[in-house]
Amino acid sequence: MYLQEIKEQLASMLEVVPTDFVYPPAADLGDLSLPLFALAKTRGLSPVELAKELAASLKESPKFIGVVKNVNAVGPYLNFYLDSGNLVSSVISDIEKFGIRYGESDNGHEEIVMVEFSNANTHKEYHIGHLRNLFYGDTISRMLRLNGYQTIPVSYINDFGIHTAKTLWNWRRNPEFAAQDGPKGRLLGECYAQAAKELEGNEEAKVELAAVMKQIEKRKGEMYELWKETREWSISYLDEIYQRLGIKFENIFYESEEIDEGLRMVEEFLQRGVFIRSQGAVIADLDEYGLGVLPIIRSDGTALYPAADLALARRKFQAYDINESIYVVDIRQGLYFKQLGKIFELAGENFNITHLGYDFVTLKNGMMSSRTGNVITYAQIINEAYTRAEKEIITRHEDWDAEKVNKIAEALTVAALKFEMLKISADKVITFDMEEALRFDGFTAAYLQYTGARIASILRKADENIAADYSLLIHPKEHALAMQLSQYQEALVKAGAQRDPSIIARYLFELAQVVNDYYHEVNILKASTDEKIARLGLLRAVKQALANGFRTLGFAYLEEM
RNA sequence: GCGCCCAUAGUUCAAUGGAUAGAACACCAGCCUUCUAAGCUGGUUACGUAGGUUCGAUUCCUACUGGGCGUACCA
Numbered sequence: 001m002y003l004q005e006i007k008e009q010l011a012s013m014l015e016v017v018p019t020d021f022v023y024p025p026a027a028d029l030g031d032l033s034l035p036l037f038a039l040a041k042t043r044g045l046s047p048v049e050l051a052k053e054l055a056a057s058l059k060e061s062p063k064f065i066g067v068v069k070n071v072n073a074v075g076p077y078l079n080f081y082l083d084s085g086n087l088v089s090s091v092i093s094d095i096e097k098f099g100i101r102y103g104e105s106d107n108g109h110e111e112i113v114m115v116e117f118s119n120a121n122t123h124k125e126y127h128i129g130h131l132r133n134l135f136y137g138d139t140i141s142r143m144l145r146l147n148g149y150q151t152i153p154v155s156y157i158n159d160f161g162i163h164t165a166k167t168l169w170n171w172r173r174n175p176e177f178a179a180q181d182g183p184k185g186r187l188l189g190e191c192y193a194q195a196a197k198e199l200e201g202n203e204e205a206k207v208e209l210a211a212v213m214k215q216i217e218k219r220k221g222e223m224y225e226l227w228k229e230t231r232e233w234s235i236s237y238l239d240e241i242y243q244r245l246g247i248k249f250e251n252i253f254y255e256s257e258e259i260d261e262g263l264r265m266v267e268e269f270l271q272r273g274v275f276i277r278s279q280g281a282v283i284a285d286l287d288e289y290g291l292g293v294l295p296i297i298r299s300d301g302t303a304l305y306p307a308a309d310l311a312l313a314r315r316k317f318q319a320y321d322i323n324e325s326i327y328v329v330d331i332r333q334g335l336y337f338k339q340l341g342k343i344f345e346l347a348g349e350n351f352n353i354t355h356l357g358y359d360f361v362t363l364k365n366g367m368m369s370s371r372t373g374n375v376i377t378y379a380q381i382i383n384e385a386y387t388r389a390e391k392e393i394i395t396r397h398e399d400w401d402a403e404k405v406n407k408i409a410e411a412l413t414v415a416a417l418k419f420e421m422l423k424i425s426a427d428k429v430i431t432f433d434m435e436e437a438l439r440f441d442g443f444t445a446a447y448l449q450y451t452g453a454r455i456a457s458i459l460r461k462a463d464e465n466i467a468a469d470y471s472l473l474i475h476p477k478e479h480a481l482a483m484q485l486s487q488y489q490e491a492l493v494k495a496g497a498q499r500d501p502s503i504i505a506r507y508l509f510e511l512a513q514v515v516n517d518y519y520h521e522v523n524i525l526k527a528s529t530d531e532k533i534a535r536l537g538l539l540r541a542v543k544q545a546l547a548n549g550f551r552t553l554g555f556a557y558l559e560e561m
Numbered sequence: 562g563c564g565c566c567c568a569u570a571g572u573u574c575a576a577u578g579g580a581u582a583g584a585a586c587a588c589c590a591g592c593c594u595u596c597u598a599a600g601c602u603g604g605u606u607a608c609g610u611a612g613g614u615u616c617g618a619u620u621c622c623u624a625c626u627g628g629g630c631g632u633a634c635c636a
Contacts, residue, residue, distance in 0.1 A: 025581075026580090035579075037578090037579070047579095075580060076579080119636085121636080161635080161636070162636095278633080279633080279634085280634090290564080293634095295633045302634095304635085335564085335632070336636085359630090367629095392599070396597085396599080397597095425575085428567080429630095436572090436573070439599095440599045441585085441586085443573090443574080443585045446599055449599085451600085454597055458597095461596065462596090506575070510584090513584090516601070520601050521601090523595055524595095524596060525595080526595065561597085
């Protein structure tokens with residue numbers, strides 16, 4: 001990559017490392033900058049003096065002049081100016097060479113990483129909190145792959161907890177649910193919310209609930225049969241969601257399929273002294289490590305969530321030969337994953353597990369809670385987003401047929417939802433606001449897609465893909481555009497290393513801003529022939545970079561919108 | 562109680578041990594016989610408080626204040 005090579009050459013001349021270079025805050029200060037504070041200290045000089053000396057001596061060096069156009073000392077900084085023609089043509093040729101793989105790197109050394117995310121529950125509603133997990137996990141998995149890891153995206157569905165019993169308990173006593181038409185998977189969510197509300201403080205009902213749970217656990221009886229049937233509804237509803245949002249898993253695990261092996265492992269860990277019995281329950285006492293106590297089996301003998309997790313972890317490492325298992329789970333479970341890691345350590349299991357946490361999604365009027373009904377479900381948000389997108393398209397394109405409107409509206413909808421969740425750093429609570437989230441201007445997916453569509457439109461009007469002399473492109477806006485394009489790989493590497501998709505979201509937004517600026521400033525189709533074909537080549541490069549970025553975040557590049 | 566996280570413009574978010582702390586939205590004023598105005602241009606406004614380390618702190622450390630989360634039978 002052009003920029004990386006420049007940095008390496010300058011670094012070796014100046015006896016620094018490529019990462020010492022920064023980007024100046026303003027274009028007139030150059031393209032690359034080297035702060036001299038550290039270097040000055042080791043040489044016993046003032047940074048300002050050193051800058052002057054280095055600038056003067058570099059200007060004398062013919063080797064240096066071949067690499068960059070100019071260098072200036074500005075205070076304690078050494079500022080470098082790249083030659084526009086070189087910059088633009090090198091960047092375009094990098095992009096042409098790598099195409100869909102432009103930006104990829106091999107930092108992961110083909111290590112095999114399993115990324116577990118979208119740990120949804122059956123028999124419960126799917127809401128915007130789940131979407132953050134889904135999009136974050138999906139993008140992390142893809143980002144790591146682009147950084148040279150082999151990633152295995154998997155999901156782990158909790159189909160066996162007490163929540164399933166709650167839903168079934170209510171389903172049975174309120175026949176109106178079963179009587180309703182329409183998608184049953186979604187209905188189960190409503191049924192659960194009502195059940196949770198009614199079970200609160202209702203001791204009589206809790207006895208009934210325990211009886212339901214027992215049937216499910218024993219895998220026998222009427223409620224178990226109902227569990228099997230309803231479980232399928234939930235699973236197909238989840239499949240529908242994943243398909244609509246373009247999420248693919250290599251495998252989906254289910255708690256009901258891990259629990260038996262989990263219970264065996266609990267016995268094993270008891271014998272090995274990792275777990276103990278206490279107050280009738282089975283626990284891991286991790287107090288001496290500052291990790292408190294983790295209950296594994298309830299005092300009534302029924303299993304808690306960690307039991308199945310033990311078996312799943314072992315399965316992952318034994319069956320898939322992975323180097324690392326990443327759990328993309330809400331940060332509130334941070335303590336749980338520390339406990340799980342300690343348990344494996346005490347048991348002598350060499351499992352490299354990482355909890356990749358992210359903060360939760362809340363609403364302006366407080367935490368989401370199915371009990372109080374303060375929740376925005378997946379169905380609500382996607383329907384609302386789609387309606388708005390469709391309306392927007394129809395007012396702009398009266399001539400489009402319904403099929404075309406639908407196709408574009410769908411792409412805009414999925415992109416909008418993903419981008420809203422990914423553009424915020426994982427360590428921030430998202431306070432979800434429907435109006436803000438579904439706008440089409442500003443820092444949004446629609447802005448990015450619109451930028452892409454306008455480029456595509458120009459390219460359609462003049463499809464002259466012929467060899468061009470890119471060194472003609474010396475306009476300052478072309479220089480700025482090439483600089484931004486050249487930084488795509490850095491953004492992807494940083495995002496991968498920090499496991500933070502918001503870095504790519506911001507990079508793309510900045511790229512789109514530079515592109516829009518260029519679009520308004522420089523005419524492409526009406527330029528002279530040589531300039532025109534060169535500019536079209538630049539636009540093709542921009543299109544490729546945008547498309548690669550969109551794909552990384554999981555949404556479509558639209559030719560028209 | 563103990564532990565973890567967060568605090569930047571009216572709002573939602575960035576960045577950085579050092580060059581004028583950036584965007585977006587909102588508000589005001591402009592730009593469609595130049596390639597899609599879902600766009601562009603200009604204007605107004607910010608580092609919670611108090612110390613410390615440092616040549617230099619919004620960034621690192623400590624305390625405080627405010628908000629959130631977790632902390633044995635939810636997941």
